Amino acid sequence: MSDQTSGEEVFFVTSAHSLAQLPAALYPEIAFAGRSNVGKSSLINKLINRHGLVKVSATPGKTRSLNYFLVGERYYLVDLPGYGFARVPKDIQQQWRRLIESYLESRPTLKCVVVILDVRHQLKEKDRELVGWLREKNIPCLPVYTKADKLSRNEQYKNAALLDAGLGFAAADRILFSAKSGQGRDSLRSALDQFLR
Numbered sequence: 241m242s243d244q245t246s247g248e249e250v251f252f253v254t255s256a257h258s259l260a261q262l263p264a265a266l267y268p269e270i271a272f273a274g275r276s277n278v279g280k281s282s283l284i285n286k287l288i289n290r291h292g293l294v295k296v297s298a299t300p301g302k303t304r305s306l307n308y309f310l311v312g313e314r315y316y317l318v319d320l321p322g323y324g325f326a327r328v329p330k331d332i333q334q335q336w337r338r339l340i341e342s343y344l345e346s347r348p349t350l351k352c353v354v355v356i357l358d359v360r361h362q363l364k365e366k367d368r369e370l371v372g373w374l375r376e377k378n379i380p381c382l383p384v385y386t387k388a389d390k391l392s393r394n395e396q397y398k399n400a401a402l403l404d405a406g407l408g409f410a411a412a413d414r415i416l417f418s419a420k421s422g423q424g425r426d427s428l429r430s431a432l433d434q435f436l437r
């Protein structure tokens with residue numbers, strides 16, 4: 241599977257269900273984390289201009305492994321399974337959490353974790369936990385508030401300010417995004433370029 245986007249080819253590389261299945265750490269990588277159904281896979285599709293390369297679903301819990309995409313033979317994008325979906329059994333959620341944590345802690349080439357939140361929703365405990373944990377581990381983190389198209393500009397700014405306060409981030413250090421309208425895509429691309437340097 242490949243696609244030509246902005247002059248860069250994007251390939252699906254592999255789906256890893258364990259650390260042993262991760263591809264060799266040959267390129268810098270950016271991981272995408274967030275609650276189940278928040279729009280992680282849609283965001284990646286928009287980012288690389290490719291509808292359907294990353295599987296999107298109306299059913300939460302669609303992404304169940306670490307999905308690797310190679311962009312321009314320069315860097316990996318990693319789509320992570322979502323957290324906090326009640327209908328995924330507790331033991332499976334625990335298993336995903338252990339896999340994601342050990343991946344985030346041990347991957348030497350990880351440059352940034354994009355933490356995706358729904359701009360319409362209040363900050364959830366699990367989101368706060370993840371951002372706190374990343375800070376503790378000194379893993380760079382970029383919050384992205386998605387589904388902005390579902391709100392008016394005024395509501396976007398109001399809700400984003402609440403999320404900023406809850407996470408302890410300045411407005412300049414996060415991005416408002418929409419996978420539908422493309423809002424925030426250029427900002428996200430240039431922010432990721434900085435992390436990849």
Ligand SMILES: Nc1nc2c(ncn2[C@@H]2O[C@H](COP(=O)(O)OP(=O)(O)OP(=O)(O)O)[C@@H](O)[C@H]2O)c(=O)[nH]1
Pocket residue numbers: 274275276277278279280281282283295296297298299300301302303304321322323386387388389390417418419420421
């Ligand atoms: N309006 C709108 N809908 C969106 C946006 N992003 C995602 N969606 C919708 O939200 C649903 C979930 O999107 P996914 O991209 O599959 O979400 P995910 O976080 O990858 O979900 P899991 O893999 O299950 O954790 C789909 O129905 C998408 O079409 C957005 O920016 N705007």
Ligand SMILES: [Mg+2]
Pocket residue numbers: 280281282295296302303319
């Ligand atoms: Mg997904």
